[in-house]
Amino acid sequence: MNTAPTxxxxxxxxxxxxxxxATLSQNDAIAIALEPGTxxxxxxxxxxxxxxxxxxxxxxxGFQRPRRVLEWLRAHSLSASDRAETVAAFVQQHRDDPRFxxxxxxxxxxxxxxxxxxxxxxxxxxxxxHEAEMTILRWTGQPSLALIxxxxxxxxxxxxxxxxxxxxxVVRKFDAVxxxxxxxxxxxxxxxxxxxxxxAPLREAxxxxxxxxxxxxxxxxxxxxxxxxxxxxxxxxxxLTESQLAESSRDALIEQLRNRWFDHQRRREQRLxxxxxxxxxxxxxxxxxxxxxxxSGDDLFSEDSRQLWGVSRGYLTTAGFGAxxxxxxxxxxxxxxxxxGTGALVGGLIGAAGSYFYGDKLQFPALRLGPxxxxxxxxxxxxxxxxxxxYVVLGRAVHHWFEVSNRNHxxxxxxxxxxxxRHWLEQLDRPSRQSIQRVxxxxxxxxxxxxxxxxxxxxxxxxxxxIYSNWRLNPP
Amino acid sequence: MPxxxxxxxxxxxDQLRRDEAQSPAFLHRRDRNFALARQAEGKTTEVRDWLAxxxxxxGPESKPANDRxxxxxxxxxxxxxxxxxxxxxxxxxxxxxxxGRGRINLTVIIAVVLVQAVLAVxxxxxxxxxxxxxxxxTRQLALADAGGTSGLRPLHPxxxxxxxxxxxxxxxxxxxxxxLVLVTVKDLAFGWSTTLNAGAESFYSLARALAWPWHALxxxxxxxxxxxxxxxxxxxxxxxxxxxxxxxxxWWPFVTMLWFAYVVVPRLLLLWFAxxxxxxxxxxxxxxxxxxxxxxxxxxTPTLDTGSTREEVTTAPDLATATRLRxxxxxxxxxxxxxxxxxxxxxxxxxxxxxxxxxxxxxxxLADDHHALQAVAxxxxxxxxxxxxxxxxxxxxxTAELADFLEQARTLWPKHTRINLMPLAADPSTPPPPHxxxxxxxxxxxxxxxxxxxxxxVGP
Numbered sequence: 033m034n035t036a037p038t039x040x041x042x043x044x045x046x047x048x049x050x051x052x053x054a055t056l057s058q059n060d061a062i063a064i065a066l067e068p069g070t071x072x073x074x075x076x077x078x079x080x081x082x083x084x085x086x087x088x089x090x091x092x093x094g095f096q097r098p099r100r101v102l103e104w105l106r107a108h109s110l111s112a113s114d115r116a117e118t119v120a121a122f123v124q125q126h127r128d129d130p131r132f133x134x135x136x137x138x139x140x141x142x143x144x145x146x147x148x149x150x151x152x153x154x155x156x157x158x159x160x161x162h163e164a165e166m167t168i169l170r171w172t173g174q175p176s177l178a179l180i181x182x183x184x185x186x187x188x189x190x191x192x193x194x195x196x197x198x199x200x201x202v203v204r205k206f207d208a209v210x211x212x213x214x215x216x217x218x219x220x221x222x223x224x225x226x227x228x229x230x231x232a233p234l235r236e237a238x239x240x241x242x243x244x245x246x247x248x249x250x251x252x253x254x255x256x257x258x259x260x261x262x263x264x265x266x267x268x269x270x271x272l273t274e275s276q277l278a279e280s281s282r283d284a285l286i287e288q289l290r291n292r293w294f295d296h297q298r299r300r301e302q303r304l305x306x307x308x309x310x311x312x313x314x315x316x317x318x319x320x321x322x323x324x325x326x327x328s329g330d331d332l333f334s335e336d337s338r339q340l341w342g343v344s345r346g347y348l349t350t351a352g353f354g355a356x357x358x359x360x361x362x363x364x365x366x367x368x369x370x371x372x373g374t375g376a377l378v379g380g381l382i383g384a385a386g387s388y389f390y391g392d393k394l395q396f397p398a399l400r401l402g403p404x405x406x407x408x409x410x411x412x413x414x415x416x417x418x419x420x421x422x423y424v425v426l427g428r429a430v431h432h433w434f435e436v437s438n439r440n441h442x443x444x445x446x447x448x449x450x451x452x453x454r455h456w457l458e459q460l461d462r463p464s465r466q467s468i469q470r471v472x473x474x475x476x477x478x479x480x481x482x483x484x485x486x487x488x489x490x491x492x493x494x495x496x497x498x499i500y501s502n503w504r505l506n507p508p
Numbered sequence: 509m510p511x512x513x514x515x516x517x518x519x520x521x522d523q524l525r526r527d528e529a530q531s532p533a534f535l536h537r538r539d540r541n542f543a544l545a546r547q548a549e550g551k552t553t554e555v556r557d558w559l560a561x562x563x564x565x566x567g568p569e570s571k572p573a574n575d576r577x578x579x580x581x582x583x584x585x586x587x588x589x590x591x592x593x594x595x596x597x598x599x600x601x602x603x604x605x606x607x608g609r610g611r612i613n614l615t616v617i618i619a620v621v622l623v624q625a626v627l628a629v630x631x632x633x634x635x636x637x638x639x640x641x642x643x644x645x646t647r648q649l650a651l652a653d654a655g656g657t658s659g660l661r662p663l664h665p666x667x668x669x670x671x672x673x674x675x676x677x678x679x680x681x682x683x684x685x686x687x688l689v690l691v692t693v694k695d696l697a698f699g700w701s702t703t704l705n706a707g708a709e710s711f712y713s714l715a716r717a718l719a720w721p722w723h724a725l726x727x728x729x730x731x732x733x734x735x736x737x738x739x740x741x742x743x744x745x746x747x748x749x750x751x752x753x754x755x756x757x758x759w760w761p762f763v764t765m766l767w768f769a770y771v772v773v774p775r776l777l778l779l780w781f782a783x784x785x786x787x788x789x790x791x792x793x794x795x796x797x798x799x800x801x802x803x804x805x806x807x808x809t810p811t812l813d814t815g816s817t818r819e820e821v822t823t824a825p826d827l828a829t830a831t832r833l834r835x836x837x838x839x840x841x842x843x844x845x846x847x848x849x850x851x852x853x854x855x856x857x858x859x860x861x862x863x864x865x866x867x868x869x870x871x872x873x874l875a876d877d878h879h880a881l882q883a884v885a886x887x888x889x890x891x892x893x894x895x896x897x898x899x900x901x902x903x904x905x906x907t908a909e910l911a912d913f914l915e916q917a918r919t920l921w922p923k924h925t926r927i928n929l930m931p932l933a934a935d936p937s938t939p940p941p942p943h944x945x946x947x948x949x950x951x952x953x954x955x956x957x958x959x960x961x962x963x964x965x966v967g968p
Contacts, residue, residue, distance in 0.1 A: 044904070044905075044907075045905045045907060046947070056814075057814050057815035057816060058814045058816040059814070059815055059816040060816075061817075076815075077814070078813075079813065080813045081811070081812055089815065094907075095907070096908035096909065097907070099873070099909060103873075103874055134908075156934055159848050159901070160870070160871050161847045161869070161870030161871050161904070163871060240812050241812070241814075243809070244809075244812050254798075315817075441816070480661065480662075482662070483796055483797065483798050484796075487798065
């Protein structure tokens with residue numbers, strides 16, 4: 033027996049029905065506009081797991097002639113027991129009548145057994161004028177829930193809540209644009225409470241959505257780790273003949289390669305952002321805005337970025353000590369422990385000193401020339417020698433991830449990425465700091481990374497993301 | 509065996525590279541479908557099965573043996589083998605150089621053999637430890653090119669060790685062959701000599717120890733104390749002794765077996781071991797491959813579709829309108845309050861009303877609407893230029909009910925009646941915001957009735 037419930041999102045025109053559906057179905061392709069009648073036909077958005085439908089949301093047009101419908105219903109009903117049947121008869125009779133197209137579209141799923149999700153705008157005053165449509169919905173006899181969505185800045189939700197309670201089983205507040213993911217899940221659980229048979233599929237859906245949320249964070253950490261390694265290790269190369277080398281000045285060559293190196297890093301960061309947005313199903317984010325907007329001066333390579341996203345000297349020193357100590361411990365292992373840990377200590381001190389003295393200097397990669405054979409030379413620029421560069425990239429990537437992962441699919445405003453004023457990474461635990469620092473060092477020295485190092489980096493970035501998220505959601 | 513493991517690893521990495529451009533949702537759906545189908549059939553979901561599944565839809569492919577990355581290593585192996593053959597022959601010819609004036613010193617041969625054995629062991633140790641003392645050579649051979657050798661790069665120590673053992677084996681075999689040819693075609697005289705104060709007993713003990721592996725199989729190949737005692741020579745004496753000349757040649761079985769047991773056999777065994785180690789490491793790399801973990805996660809995780817990819821409605825409506833706000837009339841001959849709109853709040857500046865004020869829409873019944881229309885009609889019929897004010901709530905979007913009301917008004921009221929729609933803001937102290945007025949302007953435009961206008965300025 034198929035127990036997958038269907039929920040028809042209904043209401044007065046222009047009260048945010050499509051916004052609610054967009055957020056719950058995580059679909060940013062649904063047209064949302066401050067215009068009544070944007071939705072003229074019902075659209076179904078099933079949630080499926082391995083092709084099995086757990087529930088279906090139906091976006092419907094708003095009521096256009098509720099009083100005329102109610103008049104017809106009253107004229108054709110004898111008692112309360114035939115009301116649902118009368119609503120079905122209305123739909124049957126007016127299916128081809130253009131005057132009642134919208135009503136038939138929104139009532140059809142209800143006559144087929146769908147639950148009612150009635151959406152009102154809590155930012156405008158309550159009005160008894162909506163009671164005709166609420167009465168029609170009550171006539172369908174279907175389980176019902178009212179959602180108080182807030183489109184504007186004012187709040188009349190208390191009066192709405194009191195009034196809606198008379199018509200609907202459950203009343204919930206839900207801001208389709210600003211609701212958190214946890215509120216999203218709570219709402220789905222509330223849908224499951226409307227009918228005993230609907231509880232299990234909704235609970236299962238919530239479980240899958242929660243699990244996917246965690247996987248998305250892990251995947252985002254892996255995407256950031258891959259991009260970070262590539263950017264830290266990137267070398268811009270150019271092959272030149274001896275005559276070309278003689279003709280061009282060293283400064284011009286450095287300038288040319290540096291610009292190409294910068295362009296590559298910017299493009300790579302954009303690719304990372306696109307991948308994270310796709311991961312969170314924001315397929316239309318870039319189309320809504322020609323490109324991600326950054327505040328003036330907030331470019332990847334600006335000193336402002338460095339101030340915002342770089343880490344302190346103390347952070348670098350402790351992370352550098354850890355990374356150096358791990359290298360030194362290798363010497364101890366070679367001497368079968370006879371050095372009594374001296375290698376680890378010396379390595380740690382060297383790492384810490386290097387980080388302390390060079391950590392706050394904005395070092396860019398230098399030009400290197402090398403023979404290639406057959407009269408050719410290769411000029412290379414990179415990888416970046418500045419450890420802070422990695423932290424700048426990481427900070428911006430984590431910030432972007434947070435904004436995207438906490439953005440609802442009903443949002444149509446520009447994604448604005450602004451800076452913060454705290455070095456949140458300093459809350460990161462020591463092993464994670466060391467994992468990050470070690471990878472940066474290996475990239476800087478052009479050493480290959482094994483899969484374990486990349487996995488450690490991914491785990492450390494995952495920890496950094498959790499810390500950043502916690503810091504943003506629970507500011508000190 | 510290692511060739512299969514390497515092919516599998518490379519094919520897997522190639523597939524991952526092709527998958528890079530695919531959307532995560534597609535990959536998840538594809539791999540989850542594969543896993544579910546295999547599980548339903550009670551079959552395994554190993555990487556090999558997965559690749560075979562993908563290949564089945566692509567038609568025949570080039571054989572793994574034709575992979576140019578593996579061919580390159582086959583060339584390296586062949587190069588090492590040829591070099592080993594050449595060097596083995598030359599080395600043995602050098603060791604067996606005998607012009608009749610001296611003896612071929614067994615001490616030197618034993619030292620060379622032992623060095624060979626040590627080198628073979630060292631090659632295996634470096635492969636086990638993952639060292640790459642020959643990294644410069646791999647760079648010279650351009651193995652670290654951008655042609656997708658990343659899968660093989662971590663295996664370079666094992667691949668190089670295998671090539672080295674193959675070269676060593678060829679070295680040993682060609683040396684052995686050279687030795688046998690020389691023994692056959694030349695009259696060789698072996699002896700032993702050392703500066704150290706070692707007696708024949710010591711050398712005998714050493715030779716017996718070295719001959720231990722084969723002494724039971726070939727007794728002639730294990731020297732006797734007499735042979736050892738009789739074949740010692742000193743350069744100072746010019747090498748002349750009263751020794752039976754046949755004894756100088758009696759060492760050849762020992763030398764042959766020494767070379768075979770300590771040069772050829774170790775290389776053979778270690779070559780076999782290197783192949784197994786390479787196979788093991790390739791399998792281990794595949795097991796720990798991040799792409800494999802991601803693949804298994806996709807296979808194990810149910811595909812979840814929230815309806816996020818459905819794009820039935822992608823185009824937002826055209827919100828442009830040519831209709832403009834008009835000034836409100838100074839006087840209205842009748843006023844209709846639509847759907848609960850009430851302009852009689854303190855602080856609102858309203859036009860004077862010289863006629864009836866009626867309510868319609870919203871909570872009123874359709875009969876009430878009809879009565880209101882008739883009341884207004886009675887009042888405005890005698891007028892030359894009737895002006896009717898229709899107040900609405902600006903925040904409630906205009907619906908078809910209002911359109912119906914206006915349509916009825918046109919049939920009941922004089923044709924030239926101007927209907928002034930005046931949206932009211934929720935806050936009486938402010939005018940309606942532009943986005944609320946815009947929906948009323950577009951509504952008036954849709955009516956295609958020049959007598960229906962939207963008036964501005966119903967505020968303080």
